[in-house]
Amino acid sequence: MSKQPEQILENQLIEQLQKLGYGMVHITNETELIDNLKNQIEKHNNVKFSSSEFEKVLNILSKGSVFEKAKTLREKQHIVRDNGDNLYFEFIQTEHWCQNQFQVTHQVTVEGNTSDSYRNRYDVTLLINGLPLVQIELKRRGLELKEAFNQINRYQRHSFGANSALFQYIQLFVISNGVNTKYYANNRYQSFKQTFYWTDKENKRLTNILNGFTSEFLEPCHISKMICKYIVLNETNKIFMVLRPYQFYAVEALIDKVMHSRKNGYVWHTTGSGKTLTSFKASQILTALPKVKKVVFVVDRKDLDYQTNKEFNSFSKGCIDGTDNTKQLVKQFADDTKLIVTTIQKLNTAISKKQYQGKMEKMQDERIVFIFDECHRSQFGDTHNRIKHFFNNPQMFGFTGTPIFADNAAKNELGKRTTKDLFGDCLHKYVITDAIKDENVLKFSVEYVGRYKKVETHHDASATEIDIEVEDIDTKELMESPVRLEKISNYILAHHKRKTHNQEFTGMFCVNGVETLIKYYDILHKKKEAGEHNLKIATIFSFAANEEDADANGFLPEELSVVEDPVPCMA
Known part of the structure; x- marks a missing residue:
């Protein structure tokens, strides 16, 4: 039977990882995973555990949530040996991150603890000192990355926490369809928006898993550095975050x-x-x-x-x-x-x-x-x-x-x-x-409304027309013209619902100075009293020069806010 494209991609990836220095190890189930873990931790710490001593190690590994296990991974550990001696050891070397043991395996099968549990088989797993710290989920070319992302979410629900729950020590996930590849941290609340492309220093994406991504991101020293140095444990939300x-x-x-x-x-x-x-x-x-x-x-x-x-x-x-x-x-x-x-x-x-x-x-x-x-x-x-x-x-x-x-x-x-x-x-x-x-910020939508022109005759303008007629180029006179401010205020009121998606969002209106801000506030406040709108208006400003920093002596007065209405929303 001919191999499917996904299998070919998996084989090519494993071959490339071996060339980078990963040792290939065949692990098909949890028992073999634990046996390999014992050998690797012993090798890393230059020590031999008895069966009872290793049970104590497994007991340490079994405790806590995914977030707490991320801490356990990075902390120095201690057990009392069979002869009463104290033994201190580590699961990963964080200071000299290249001095760890790197292995690759694939198609590890884990089944849940209950009778109706799912039986999951994971694509490619990277082991560091025997612990599964990076999980790679592959899909064939043409399939959306979201499918690999959703599959990992199913693994988290069904089997990562089963039995010894060693797969809860995963720090990073990698999802790829060969052409596009992204990575993200292991958290309780996964969002596809928190999956990232890897790039070079010039922000050029390395999306092909076999052509650039693996050699740069999954290289043993680099992936170990990402885990040891560039994951931040957020204590407030009890999640960990990986740097972009x-x-x-x-x-x-x-x-x-x-x-x-x-x-x-x-x-x-x-x-x-x-x-x-x-x-x-x-x-x-x-x-x-x-x-x-x-x-x-x-x-x-x-x-x-x-x-x-x-x-x-x-x-x-x-x-x-x-x-x-x-x-x-x-x-x-x-x-x-x-x-x-x-x-x-x-x-x-x-x-x-x-x-x-x-x-x-x-x-x-x-x-x-x-x-x-x-x-x-x-x-x-x-x-x-x-x-x-x-x-x-x-x-x-x-x-x-x-x-x-x-x-x-x-x-x-x-x-x-x-x-x-x-x-x-x-x-x-x-x-x-x-x-x-990268879709890290909202896109810009720029509209140009109105224009300034010099004309000889006058005509009536509509409430939302912002053309201002001036006789000369006097910027201050133009920008602070009561006619201009009135027309802009009318434009805001006329288009507020459309621009804010029927007031699902609020709006911020930035102006050139405090004097102009107060004029706008007075105009909008009077219009509210006249029943022309019911928007909540707030003004926020500073008495100190900020961007221009005219004196720039290091002593800036305290910023002040004046809020008229309870909700800080400038139309």
């Missing part, structure tokens, strides 16, 4: 800079692409480096300080002791806190005020890595220079979705400065076009 390729390359580039140079750099990742997770993982890895005394993650607004603390602690519970005030920040610089999250204002105060100089000066010669979130907002004034001049060994990295280049640099008393001027080279780029292609 652009996040991986950004962290790798940043770590390389710290390991092999004293140069700075910045990461250009578009808004909404997960910069917080990227910066957390970079910070977490950096804190483990002996040469780094502290990692300081700096944000530019107080509300971000709380939000970042919350997000960081969700990735690793208790990893951050939030800095509520400058005194607490100075204390963290002096104690053994490795990762600090603070605002640019408090950092500026800590290095500028005489009352803190005694404690802060003790840190001047230490190797400190600073990571600035949205670095273009707060780093174009005196504060940046103060930090550079105060610390003798700082290394500074910026994350931004909107870097400043020469053609869009605003000028202040320090002159025109770009992101490159402050931070050096761009370490990695993932721009809005990349994010749209």
Whole structure:
């Protein structure tokens, strides 16, 4: 009987994996899986277990949920031997991730515990130290990847948790129809939207499992590094998350800079692409480096300080002791806190005020890595220079979705400065076009409504026509014209239901300044009182210059919000 295309793909994949260094092992059932596990753990730890001792090992492996087992996998383990001695061992080497045992098997069959259980046979399984940590599900060319995704979900329901439940230790799934290949983390609530293509450093996809993906992503050292370094355990939701390729390359580039140079750099990742997770993982890895005394993650607004603390602690519970005030920040610089999250204002105060100089000066010669979130907002004034001049060994990295280049640099008393001027080279780029292609952000839908024209005669305009007639090019007069603001307000009211899918969504209306915002609010509020609409309107603004940062001295006033109606929705 001739082989089906899926079988041919499976055989070709296994052959390629063997060439990469995986040892082929024939495992058909759970008993053989456990026997192989015992041999591999013994080999990895250079120890021999008696039957009773290995039962204790299996008892450790059997406990907990998928999330708890992910922790067990990474923790040092202990049993009492038959002779009463203590034995410490590990399931995986996380610091030297290449120093693990790599095997490949296929068509392992597992049956559930109950009489009506399903009997499942898995395509290709990658074993690390005998544990099934990567499961690859293949479909023949032409079938949708969603079919492989759905099949893995069935395995999770029917048999991954059966018997010894060793398949609950899977960290990553790979689904492929040969031409298209994606990966994702093992979680309770799977979403196809959380499946990712792997790419190269330039964000070029490697989709063919036999031509690029396997040699790059499934190469033993790389897949082990992904599991050991680039999976984040989210304590809040009790799930684990794997980094996307652009996040991986950004962290790798940043770590390389710290390991092999004293140069700075910045990461250009578009808004909404997960910069917080990227910066957390970079910070977490950096804190483990002996040469780094502290990692300081700096944000530019107080509300971000709380939000970042919350997000960081969700990735690793208790990893951050939030800095509520400058005194607490100075204390963290002096104690053994490795990762600090603070605002640019408090950092500026800590290095500028005489009352803190005694404690802060003790840190001047230490190797400190600073990571600035949205670095273009707060780093174009005196504060940046103060930090550079105060610390003798700082290394500074910026994350931004909107870097400043020469053609869009605003000028202040320090002159025109770009992101490159402050931070050096761009370490990695993932721009809005990349994010749209990957469906990581919503697509743009741009409409041009109305136009500006110079005319000699006047005519009546409809309520939704936004043509404004001006005699000269006076931008301020044009943009703040009461006629223009009135017509735009009418246009919003006329089209709000259509644009928001019958008010299923809300809308945000961005304007050029506080004065204009107040004028719009007054217009819309009067129209509401007149019964022309019943929309809930809110205004959010800051008294401080944000993007332009006119003075840019590092001391930004607190942001204020004025909300008239209970729901923050600007039409």
